Amino acid sequence: MIQKLIEKIRKTNAPIVVGLDPMLAYVPEHIQKKSFAEFGETPEGAADAIWQFNKEIIDKTYDLIPAVKPQVAMYEQFGIEGMKAFQKTVDYCHEKDLVVIGDIKRGDIGSTSAAYAVGHLGKVQIGSHSFHTFNEDFVTVNPYLGTDGVKPFADVCREEKKGLFILVKTSNPSSGEFQDRMIDGKPLYEHVAQKVAAWGEELMGEEYSYIGAVVGATYPEIGKVLRKVMPKTYILVPGYGAQGGKGKDLTHYFNKDGLGAIVNSSRGIIAAYKQEAYAKFGAENFADASRQAVLDMIEDIRSAL
């Protein structure tokens, strides 16, 4: 799947991913109204609203982008109905030939990590049959439990030719509380990065590994260091746009081949119509605002590289 991701990045010339993190507050009134009229102000109504919202954004942006990153928490909060909307979103993105990065940040040990891995990337065995369940192409994974937590995911990736993005340095202000602590002269995130590189060596695609890393856009100096620690690791970069990262800060996340990083924007794209810069589109045309925000983001990053 890393090959498909790279191909799509080359084809679109857009190393970006749209984060499908639909908070209900982002969904325009007219969509909420319609969904609530049909299903009530219920989890079913909310799930329908976020699904309709996603669908329009996907329809208006899929030709410009290689990948999407649905944040499962935004669906999971609505329970079963929310998870149905998550699944629908993943399936629909596949119909549109988008690479789907499930932002699930799971991480556990042994058979438990294996269960997450089959549920999100692989096939679950039931009697003599096996089934894809959520079926994303990549998922994000938390490294705190070490190799025991990552290996079951890696095993499924090998079998399914899918991939991971492992949290190394996150974009949030308090990420430094543990991730920046110095161990033998290097911050923890660098030790994690070394492990990610080592895990990735075992699972190489043609140019890059199946195992990628998450490094926040909000720490460009750290990105520069980590690019070198993990030369064959694709870096997923959250924190662009709404969280403060800009294209010119991100050049060092890329390799000289122009590859090696994919930059995520969520709110900045899906709720673009709420920003002054895109207000002229109006809430009715929110997806056109998203398309324009995607074009602007691509331009910002292309001009920086």
Added chain:
Amino acid sequence: MIQKLIEKIRKTNAPIVVGLDPMLAYVPEHIQKKSFAEFGETPEGAADAIWQFNKEIIDKTYDLIPAVKPQVAMYEQFGIEGMKAFQKTVDYCHEKDLVVIGDIKRGDIGSTSAAYAVGHLGKVQIGSHSFHTFNEDFVTVNPYLGTDGVKPFADVCREEKKGLFILVKTSNPSSGEFQDRMIDGKPLYEHVAQKVAAWGEELMGEEYSYIGAVVGATYPEIGKVLRKVMPKTYILVPGYGAQGGKGKDLTHYFNKDGLGAIVNSSRGIIAAYKQEAYAKFGAENFADASRQAVLDMIEDIRSAL
């Protein structure tokens, strides 16, 4: 909810929690057969099988124990149908007045952590209504993202009087890869423990905090240290039984008041009938084997304290 947990531990005199982690391989043939006959070898069939399995174990053990800990991965792997079985299990445990610890190990930042928190502990707002969705009493949380990741959970806990168990030192062999690394003369897990204690001070129940910690049974010497670092923190102790921990190893996880720790066993209880010691019960009476295993575990821990 920490008060209710303590009351129930006092009443049962059993500081234990049964891990409801139903791998399909644990579910006796006769249950699988029945569920598959009704729903086919499908996710629906698998979900029914693990639900029937859980229900019998709950019915045979709920009077002996204060709490259960369903591991969401084991349900999530079956997709939507699996999540329905998770929800059914949580609801049924509440009917039986058990405290439910959702072993979800989520952890993200800001609005994303908030979404997990409302989805698993709180109420999600939809229009002018609010809904409990999965509605556990406690959840496990991963600390790698720092305070930004934990605060949204803590906020919901304050409002709902619910609680957390934050991963400090996990029970798996490779937990040391990052957790044991020395920072300023102390291992990372001890720094995490200090944060857990500090977060917990802001959210105190009568004797113990709403914010607990996870410390594996497989590292008793570490348990001894962490007990002192987090005196008012309830410690959830996985790794008893199948993973190697024994009652006599666990005395130092408890405070002098006989409280402060709750020991989990999953496989050792729910798949007891597969062990030689309980084979006499036979697969048909698997839940009686689980009851006996609970009684034996309680005895092992009581005699050690």
